[in-house]
Amino acid sequence: MSTALKEHNASSKSAFEPVIGLEVHAQLLSHSKLFSTASAAFGAAPNTQIAPVCLGLPGALPVLNAKAVEMAVQAALALGCSVRPWSRFDRKHYFYPDLPKGYQISQFDRPYAEEGKVEIQIDNKPRTLRIQRIHMEEDAAKNIHGAGGGSDTLVDFNRSGVPLIEIVSHPDMRSAAEAEAYLRQLREVLLFVGVNDGNLEEGSFRCDANVSIRPVGQEKFGTRVELKNINSFRFVRKAIEYEIIRQEALISGGGTVVQETRTWSDGQGKTLAMRGKEEAHDYRYFPDPDLPPLVLRESFIAEQKEKLPELAEAKRERWQSELGLTEKDAEVLSGHPAVAGFFEQSVQLCKKQWPSKKTDAIGKRVANFVQGEVLRHTQTTGLEANIPVTAQDLAELLILVEDNVISGKMAKDVFSAMISTGHTPKQIVDEQGLAQVTDVGAIDAEVQKVLDANPDKVAQYKDGKQSLIGFFVGQVMRATGGAANPKLVNESLRRLLGS
Ligand code: ADP
Ligand code: MG
Secondary structure, eight states: OHHHHHHHHHHOOOEEEEEEEEEEEEEEEBBBSSSSBBBSSSSSOTOOSSOOOHHHHHTOOOOOOOHHHHHHHHHHHHHOOOOOOOEEEEEEEEOOOTOOOOOOOOOOSOOOOEEEEEEEETTTTEEEEEEEEEEEEEOOOOEEETTTGSSSSEGGGGGTOEEEEEEESEEEESHHHHHHHHHHHHHHHHHEEESSSOOOOTTSEEEEEEEEEEETTTOOOEEEEEEEOOOOOHHHHHHHHHHHHHHHHHHHOOOOOOOOOEETTTTTTTEEEEOOOOGGGGGGGGOOOOSOOEOOHHHHHHHHHHHHOHHHHHHHHHHHHSSSSOOOHHHHTTTSSHHHHHHHHHHHHHHHOOSSSOOOHHHHHHHHHHHHHHGGGGEEEEEEEOOSSOHHHHHHHHHHHHSSSSSSHHHHHHHHHHHHHOOOOOHHHHHTTOBOOOHHHHHHHHHHHHHHHHHHHHHHHTTTOTTHHHHHHHHHHHHTTTTHHHHHHHHHHHHHTTT
């Protein structure tokens, strides 16, 4: 940030209000492309996943992918949108090497979904941000500049035709923090519906931010700038914050904001002018004559609604009320759908084998162990999480603790061994001879030996030096090589000492 901008930032209690609207492109996780059977998978060798339509070869006709439509409709319903029974596809024209047909198939004035919402929490207050529309479109190919180390630009058509939905918000956000919260919430919904993998870095979840400012109290919006190249949450926040300050400085200095597209340069920490902003008429939109209108029956829409899984927000509320989790626990465990699923499955399995125990006690136990141990060994990629143990094995482990076969502390070591050997908790306990002594008779015998060996300490204890209990416990644990169950040792001591 330049010094002038910094000073401006520091000195102004701003007379301007920022207005922000986001356009998000989310890749639908269907196997094939939007209008062909070519694979839509990410990461393949360049130009190995292309059908004639992806190259715009003469005579090749697009055929709509039904699976992609199902996913698009599910996303729209999860976001509270109304789905149009009748929408259509349009051609959006521009010339660029990444677009072999000379147009992108998109939806213009009849998008398939409209008017939804995203609920966020900002400064601990709920706030509703509105979605204006969602439309389906195909992705363009990818230009690879400087390919092979030279100055050439090569084109990878694997991405050409990959199914996207574009989610366009109303200009409802009033700060970079709100924009970030909207984006995180939107990503979470799509991730939990299971239609997008939320990867900003790989570009399967991309955001353009429209930013303008207006004098506080003025109704009319100011001229907006569209920000691109903001492929992380951090960049989104920094780019918007920078842009707000740049526009304030510009207007305060008597200048005007020009409508344009700017790009975020993280290296320079600023937004840079890219090109003038196109208007809709520049694209020469018209209905694509190769595709019939998209007609969605009411029964089809109802079916997609049926298929919606429980979303993260609902899980968090349920976990807090049913399982007694704290808000923070619920937040962490709902951070990824696969982790949330693993947690719930583990709770269910524990409950089955542990019917006498109260549900909230089980929930807490599982939550603590998953957060303290399991998540440290878990990485998530897309919709997958490589959780190192099964819910079945985790439940078995926690039940060994509950049944006093091993201590909570030993459970952590057994867990490490489960990961390194792949054996079940019971196998490890047997192999390593870890089972705790829980036979009360055997423990009483060890306790009695310790008491007999320390008559002076016993006398002091009986005189009121209660703290000696720790000493006795320590002696018994040492005598049993740490195998005695500490809780039972305590009980035995108090019983035999007559206190
Ligand atoms: P375009 O088709 O040129 O991208 P739209 O009218 O569809 O333009 O709006 C795109 C996005 O810009 C929407 O998210 C909208 O909320 C946002 N937007 C529109 N006007 C403004 C403005 N004055 N300031 C900030 N954002 C705006
Ligand atoms: Mg746009």
